[in-house]
Amino acid sequence: MILAEELDPTFRSNILTIKELRDSFDHVMRFHAENLNVTKRGDSETYCKHQLHKAVGHLFRAGYDAVDGIVVSYRVKYAKAMDGHSNEAITAVYKEYFEHVPQLEALATKIAMHRETKDIGGDTLEDLRSYLKTAEEVAEKCKFGLAKVPLIVDWDRRNSRKLWKERLAEKFVLPIAAAVATGIIVYLVTTRAIGPAADPNLPAVAKTPPVSPSNKSKP
Numbered sequence: 001m002i003l004a005e006e007l008d009p010t011f012r013s014n015i016l017t018i019k020e021l022r023d024s025f026d027h028v029m030r031f032h033a034e035n036l037n038v039t040k041r042g043d044s045e046t047y048c049k050h051q052l053h054k055a056v057g058h059l060f061r062a063g064y065d066a067v068d069g070i071v072v073s074y075r076v077k078y079a080k081a082m083d084g085h086s087n088e089a090i091t092a093v094y095k096e097y098f099e100h101v102p103q104l105e106a107l108a109t110k111i112a113m114h115r116e117t118k119d120i121g122g123d124t125l126e127d128l129r130s131y132l133k134t135a136e137e138v139a140e141k142c143k144f145g146l147a148k149v150p151l152i153v154d155w156d157r158r159n160s161r162k163l164w165k166e167r168l169a170e171k172f173v174l175p176i177a178a179a180v181a182t183g184i185i186v187y188l189v190t191t192r193a194i195g196p197a198a199d200p201n202l203p204a205v206a207k208t209p210p211v212s213p214s215n216k217s218k219p
Helices: 002-007 015-036 044-082 087-093 097-117 125-147 149-194
Strands: none
Touching: 002 044, 015 044, 044 097, 044 125, 087 097, 087 149, 097 125, 125 149
């Protein structure tokens, strides 16, 4: 619970964990109230066992909720830390990123399935340890990625001008060059198709009428 509070972005306690602890203590108080009561109920022993069973179940649920808080906090920090950095920097410094992301998604699905099947009073220490092991896998991958953030920031800082030029070329220079090349090609194709255009500033050339056979000079 203490670790979950420390990792929480707002440094707040998980209200669900506190609720489960309160419910557990409520069942413990009912157990002691029955034991200390002079007038016992008819099913006193069964009632006390039931209260202890419920108290333990709520403690397990508090443990699950605390682990949930740790997992969520790590994933939120991880996502925020990776946001805003170039793919080039992440690829150069943190090559495992593209393996860790799908692995984290698979672990999240596994955690969700485990949470769906848990029930108050039906859990064991083995169940909680299995759940905790999966959460530790998420935490280790997130911590590994968080440790790479300073190197990613440094890479972006050292290569920002180069990346800016490359992106500028992709966004403006290449499209303009492509448009100019396309215009030249269209012009050449059109000129070949219709022939050279007549210049209106040149004097008109008189056409020579064709000579008929009757007008030919006789030898």
